[in-house]
Amino acid sequence: MTSSEAGSRVLPATPRSGAGAGAAADKKREAAAGAALGAAARLRVAVPSVADRVAAELRLQLAEGLLLPGARLTESTIAEDLGVSRNTVREAFAELAAERLVVRHPNRGVFVASLEAGDIHDVYAVRRAIEVSAIRGGGSPERVAAVRAAVEEGKAAAAAGDEEALGNANQHFHGAIVALAGSRRLDTIMAQVLAEMRLFFHKATLDAHFYRGWLADNEEICAALEAGDLNRAGDLLLAYLDRSEERQAAVHGD
Amino acid sequence: MTSSEAGSRVLPATPRSGAGAGAAADKKREAAAGAALGAAARLRVAVPSVADRVAAELRLQLAEGLLLPGARLTESTIAEDLGVSRNTVREAFAELAAERLVVRHPNRGVFVASLEAGDIHDVYAVRRAIEVSAIRGGGSPERVAAVRAAVEEGKAAAAAGDEEALGNANQHFHGAIVALAGSRRLDTIMAQVLAEMRLFFHKATLDAHFYRGWLADNEEICAALEAGDLNRAGDLLLAYLDRSEERQAAVHGD
DNA sequence: GATTGAAGAATCGTTGAACAATCCGAACTT
DNA sequence: AAGTTCGGATTGTTCAACGATTCTTCAATC
Numbered sequence: 001m002t003s004s005e006a007g008s009r010v011l012p013a014t015p016r017s018g019a020g021a022g023a024a025a026d027k028k029r030e031a032a033a034g035a036a037l038g039a040a041a042r043l044r045v046a047v048p049s050v051a052d053r054v055a056a057e058l059r060l061q062l063a064e065g066l067l068l069p070g071a072r073l074t075e076s077t078i079a080e081d082l083g084v085s086r087n088t089v090r091e092a093f094a095e096l097a098a099e100r101l102v103v104r105h106p107n108r109g110v111f112v113a114s115l116e117a118g119d120i121h122d123v124y125a126v127r128r129a130i131e132v133s134a135i136r137g138g139g140s141p142e143r144v145a146a147v148r149a150a151v152e153e154g155k156a157a158a159a160a161g162d163e164e165a166l167g168n169a170n171q172h173f174h175g176a177i178v179a180l181a182g183s184r185r186l187d188t189i190m191a192q193v194l195a196e197m198r199l200f201f202h203k204a205t206l207d208a209h210f211y212r213g214w215l216a217d218n219e220e221i222c223a224a225l226e227a228g229d230l231n232r233a234g235d236l237l238l239a240y241l242d243r244s245e246e247r248q249a250a251v252h253g254d
Numbered sequence: 255m256t257s258s259e260a261g262s263r264v265l266p267a268t269p270r271s272g273a274g275a276g277a278a279a280d281k282k283r284e285a286a287a288g289a290a291l292g293a294a295a296r297l298r299v300a301v302p303s304v305a306d307r308v309a310a311e312l313r314l315q316l317a318e319g320l321l322l323p324g325a326r327l328t329e330s331t332i333a334e335d336l337g338v339s340r341n342t343v344r345e346a347f348a349e350l351a352a353e354r355l356v357v358r359h360p361n362r363g364v365f366v367a368s369l370e371a372g373d374i375h376d377v378y379a380v381r382r383a384i385e386v387s388a389i390r391g392g393g394s395p396e397r398v399a400a401v402r403a404a405v406e407e408g409k410a411a412a413a414a415g416d417e418e419a420l421g422n423a424n425q426h427f428h429g430a431i432v433a434l435a436g437s438r439r440l441d442t443i444m445a446q447v448l449a450e451m452r453l454f455f456h457k458a459t460l461d462a463h464f465y466r467g468w469l470a471d472n473e474e475i476c477a478a479l480e481a482g483d484l485n486r487a488g489d490l491l492l493a494y495l496d497r498s499e500e501r502q503a504a505v506h507g508d
Numbered sequence: 509g510a511t512t513g514a515a516g517a518a519t520c521g522t523t524g525a526a527c528a529a530t531c532c533g534a535a536c537t538t
Numbered sequence: 539a540a541g542t543t544c545g546g547a548t549t550g551t552t553c554a555a556c557g558a559t560t561c562t563t564c565a566a567t568c
Contacts, residue, residue: 049360050522075549085523087341090550094305094345098352106303107530107549125437129387133379183379185354189443304551329520339552344521361520361559 050084054092057082062101062112063198069114073102099192101199115200120252124245126193128238130186131177135225136234139180144225147176151222154215171198173218177237200252304338308346311336316355316366317452323368327356353446355453369454374506378499380447382492384440385431389479390488393434398479401430405476408469425452427472431491 048056058078061067073093079086093110096102102110115123138144154169171194178190217240224233302310312332315321327347333340347364350356356364369377392398408423425448432444471494478487 047360074547076547086549087524088522091345091348091522094348095352098349106301108532109549122437122439125387125435126439126443129384129435129440133383133387181379181383183376185376185380185447186383189380193439328518330518340520341553342551362561363519 051088051091051095054078054082054084054089055095058092058096059101059195062096063195067112069112069199071112073110073112075109100196113196113199115196115252117249117252120245120248123193123196124241124248126189127174128241130190130193131174131241132234132238134178134181134186135221135237136230137181138225138228138230139182143176143180143182146179147173147222147225150176151215151218154218158212158215167201170214170218173222177221305342305345305349308332308336308338308343309349312346312350313353313355313449316350317449321366323366323453325366327364327366329363354450367450367453369450369506371503371506374499374502377447377450378495378502380443381428382495384444384447385428385495386488386492388432388435388440389475389491390484391435392479392482392484393436397430397434397436400433401427401476401479404430405469405472408472412466412469421455424468424472427476431475 058067058073067073075086075089075093079089082089093102093104097104097110101113103113104110150169150173153172154166157165157169175187175190175194178186217236221233221236221240224230224236312321312327321327329340329343329347333343336343347356347358351358351364355367357367358364404423404427407426408420411419411423429441429444429448432440471490475487475490475494478484478490
């Protein structure tokens with residue numbers, strides 16, 4: 001289950017000089033750089049470092065479920081697969097470890113993080129704090145509109161029966177709620193938490209009913225928000241998060 | 255202003271084998287490992303890696319104000335000063351960058367982070383979200399007692415006229431409030447935010463009046479918490495944070 | 509005099525190789 | 539079957555090297 005089976009891709013972006021540089025196929029998909037929400041928010045059009053690109057690649061594989069929780073990531077294997085040096089991979093690991101996507105076991109290696117029963121409550125504690133606070137603070141019309149857009153995105157996905165799009169829409173919804181606060185730090189914290197949960201969800205694959213519930217909740221919450229009834233919106237969101245946590249705990253928990 | 259002037263110390267903990275290993279004075283102060291709140295929370299008595307120790311050392315110098323915001327941290331200099339390799343320093347930087355204590359400017363180096371006007375609001379947004387949520391959720395008697403302890407610690411420090419202790423007490427107070435929620439993640443987020451603010455406060459050095467206000471607020475908040483009036487405690491805390499932010503914004507100006 | 513441009517120095521980014529420390533599993537003993 | 543020893547695999551850390559960038563300096567040009 002190491003990454004050698006799943007990922008034999010090559011890194012995007014321009015190669016520098018590199019000596020042997022194993023695989024040389026450099027497909028240009030630099031455009032993906034725009035989606036960097038959790039990235040280091042670098043000024044201008046700075047080229048992301050190789051380490052950053054490695055981290056991004058791994059993050060992607062993590063999100064896609066190619067790397068399952070508990071899987072081991074061997075430095076040398078990944079270094080070879082991606083055509084970079086071990087040191088660089090190591091730096092990428094540091095980045096991912098800071099985001100809690102992987103855990104380092106000293107002298108044993110890094111493993112894809114896996115949420116324990118206790119972590120569920122923990123993650124939801126963060127979400128409750130951040131999301132409820134954000135929605136209670138309200139936000140500019142544009143930001144509220146972004147929340148609405150996410151709700152509609154979810155409905156459309158549901159109508160189309162696209163499960164993956166539905167999941168994404170839900171994440172957009174909650175991300176948009178946090179964005180109401182207009183805080184870079186809250187945004188990145190939320191992005192990290194969502195990334196953690198995404199990792200987690202791959203196991204307890206989600207059924208259709210799951211989503212139906214979300215949709216109704218999201219609609220109701222969004223409506224309250226639009227109506228300016230922030231307290232009600234906050235209460236609804238809080239209730240939703242409690243229920244969601246409960247369900248997660250039931251599916252996974254002890 | 256580089257670190258070479260201020261920090262010519264040596265790293266704590268046991269040396270391994272290291273070839274040339276410049277300075278060989280290995281003072282044993284391993285006991286300091288217990289204070290690692292923001293650390294990676296490693297199981298058992300695992301020896302922190304060298305990179306971790308470098309990061310800890312830098313974190314310390316940052317907290318002590320030896321490294322002022324905007325100061326440049328040169329890899330090779332620090333590597334020499336601390337008697338470790340450049341690569342290791344680099345890994346430590348990654349850790350600190352993830353905590354926002356330093357910023358990386360590609361191809362230019364890493365610099366001690368400095369909060370801009372916008373960051374003030376940002377940081378307080380995080381604090382509002384986390385602290386208020388935590389206090390509204392209440393906590394076990396032991397945790398409430400911890401909050402009380404922090405309040406008393408502050409009073410004692412004030413009586414003794416120890417400014418530094420006063421500042422620490424205040425941080426303990428707010429840390430204890432977050433700890434009410436019993437969430438590892440919230441604790442580390444809070445620890446990071448406080449570390450960021452500590453960095454910042456070194457500039458706008460704090461006068462006595464500053465603290466007096468805190469003390470009264472803390473007492474009142476704690477009292478409400480102990481009385482079980484969580485809503486009131488939350489409101490008070492929120493008001494305090496708003497005032498605090500305002501003051502900070504004024505001192506530091508936009 | 510101010511702008512432009514071309515060396516030059518200082519660092520960073522990344523690599524490759526090396527070796528001790530550590531962990532894991534398997535063969536081997538008792 | 540339980541305990542011990544041994545070897546292999548991988549991590550932790552260091553060192554040395556080199557291209558790539560950025561900053562600085564300084565001279566040449568308009």
